[in-house]
Ligand code: IPE
Ligand code: IPE
């Protein structure tokens with residue numbers, strides 16, 4: 001999208017987030033309100049996914065991470081887990097061509113090997129088919145849990161220290177980041193959670209250290225492109241200090 005078009009939407013093209021991450025919550029409540037089965041909420045939620053992916057691509061936001069299934073979600077009733085897996089498989093296959101056409105690369109964060117074979121296959125096929133795309137990266141967090149991710153990284157690092165590939169003193173923030181599922185992906189600038197819950201539910205705990213958080217009461221199936229743009233305008237008004245003081249110096253460093 002051109003600068004002028006972004007300005008017309010009230011957005012500053014220079015201050016768009018590089019990485020947006022979303023905890024897509026509220027599908028069950030959306031269905032309950034309509035006296036529908038929870039699965040209907042998940043189905044409607046997959047339409048919101050399509051809308052958001054398209055919006056990020058149009059706005060030239062290079063990285064989007066969607067929390068689609070947590071390590072804790074395995075505890076849900078088997079019928080719901082199985083419906084979610086089938087929906088995932090459908091999404092991974094049906095969106096493949098669209099992602100190819102639009103230069104979107106798919107990446108999976110999480111324990112891919114824990115997913116049913118057919119879902120793994122669909123994910124691998126889409127990752128292979130989109131692997132060379134460079135316009136945008138879509139990370140789907142599937143069977144993802146931040147604690148599991150950090151535990152896995154700790155084990156890999158301990159193994160490297162044991163074999164002498166790494167020394168204890170070499171372990172720093174960057175080395176830890178490089179051993180997470182998100183290695184090579186910039187930290188999220190903005191984490192959005194729908195459905196009004198004020199928690200992270202084991203999502204990107206390390207990576208969100210300095211992310212701006214935005215909680216909306218909207219249930220995920222009701223999430224729209226215009227609400228997303230609204231959230232981006234709020235994000236652009238935030239003062240991100242990263243532990244420093246407010247910037248009061250002009251760019252030449254002389255006192256004001
Ligand atoms: C989010 O919606 C989807 C997943 C966690 C897979 P929920 O299914 O958690 O919906 P609520 O929170 O029960 O409304
Ligand atoms: C978080 O939502 C996980 C996903 C959106 C995939 P949950 O509905 O599982 O989280 P809690 O149980 O409300 O914390």
Ligand code: MG
Nearest residue numbers: 025026027028
């Ligand atoms: Mg929920």
